[in-house]
Amino acid sequence: MSNLHQFANPTRFLKMSSTLLPWVGALTGFLLVYGFWQALFVSPPDYQMGEAVRIMYVHVPSAYMGMLVYGSMAFASAIALIWKHPLADIAAKCSAPIGVAFTGLALATGMLWGQPMWGTFWVWDARLTSVLLLFFIYLGYIGLWLTIEDTSRASRAAAILALVGSVNLPIIHYSVEWWNTLHQPASLLRLDGPTIDPGMLPALLSLIVGYTTFYITILLWRMQKELIVRKIRALQILRSNQ
Amino acid sequence: MDNFAEFFSMGGYASFVWPSYILSIGVLFWLVISSFNGLLQEKAKLDEIEKNNPRVRNISKSSKPIPHDT
Numbered sequence A: 001m002s003n004l005h006q007f008a009n010p011t012r013f014l015k016m017s018s019t020l021l022p023w024v025g026a027l028t029g030f031l032l033v034y035g036f037w038q039a040l041f042v043s044p045p046d047y048q049m050g051e052a053v054r055i056m057y058v059h060v061p062s063a064y065m066g067m068l069v070y071g072s073m074a075f076a077s078a079i080a081l082i083w084k085h086p087l088a089d090i091a092a093k094c095s096a097p098i099g100v101a102f103t104g105l106a107l108a109t110g111m112l113w114g115q116p117m118w119g120t121f122w123v124w125d126a127r128l129t130s131v132l133l134l135f136f137i138y139l140g141y142i143g144l145w146l147t148i149e150d151t152s153r154a155s156r157a158a159a160i161l162a163l164v165g166s167v168n169l170p171i172i173h174y175s176v177e178w179w180n181t182l183h184q185p186a187s188l189l190r191l192d193g194p195t196i197d198p199g200m201l202p203a204l205l206s207l208i209v210g211y212t213t214f215y216i217t218i219l220l221w222r223m224q225k226e227l228i229v230r231k232i233r234a235l236q237i238l239r240s241n242q
Numbered sequence B: 001m002d003n004f005a006e007f008f009s010m011g012g013y014a015s016f017v018w019p020s021y022i023l024s025i026g027v028l029f030w031l032v033i034s035s036f037n038g039l040l041q042e043k044a045k046l047d048e049i050e051k052n053n054p055r056v057r058n059i060s061k062s063s064k065p066i067p068h069d070t
Helices: A003-042 A051-083 A086-118 A128-149 A153-163 A169-179 A199-239 B002-012 B014-052
Strands: none
Touching: A003 A051, A003 A086, A003 A199, A003 B014, A051 A086, A051 A128, A051 A153, A051 A169, A051 A199, A051 B014, A086 A128, A086 A153, A086 A199, A086 B014, A128 A153, A128 A169, A128 B002, A199 B014, B002 B014
């Protein structure tokens, strides 16, 4: 049962996020335009895979974001479970559709890259399988919010799923080291530094950062919307009680 | 014109590179439109509700009796 005092805090969030949004949005726009321009027109072809390497610039950022968003969602879920902060709950819920979209993109662009490079669009190796699992966990998480009517019960169930599912994240990341995978090993996040051609870094890095600020922008919009939805619901309950 | 044809063919990988980019940019656009549109719709709903039910801020100063069930 929601009571109106919960909305004293969200008013501050609504104000802060409205101030932040134009800046984050503008930064996102700049980074994405610059990144895509670098990716398609400036960055060099690869000596082995030629122009097909350009798929990397949309595949890698999507994959990173699928994982980063899940990590944020799990972190927010922990805060929601332990401290019952309503904003944490909302942040987790609103992150999920964004994360599932990025993970889906990672899978789709990966398939489009795999077909010409490996001769197959899918193998059940550790990396691809664990990312597909991530995709299904996201769907399950969203499904819990959609099907459980009581908000606090939905929040609790979803938070538990998010936390249990987070064990998949290190599995995804280390899958290419722990198992014999068709998917290539890490070429960016390595202890001895990136092994990638430096001409590819501007496109890759600006799109990774741009996708991250994009996530923040979309998340803020969706959280604002969710806060308004809950406020409307509370007002309607108040009205029907008068 | 030749340059453009060469660029568009992506070294023969056009049917893999272009769908990747179109899909990615399409999904990014969809996220923007659905999120922003959703926000605008809910804001409009809230404005409508608040317009029809102006909140009484100082109930203690109001001369109207507060409805009770006794």
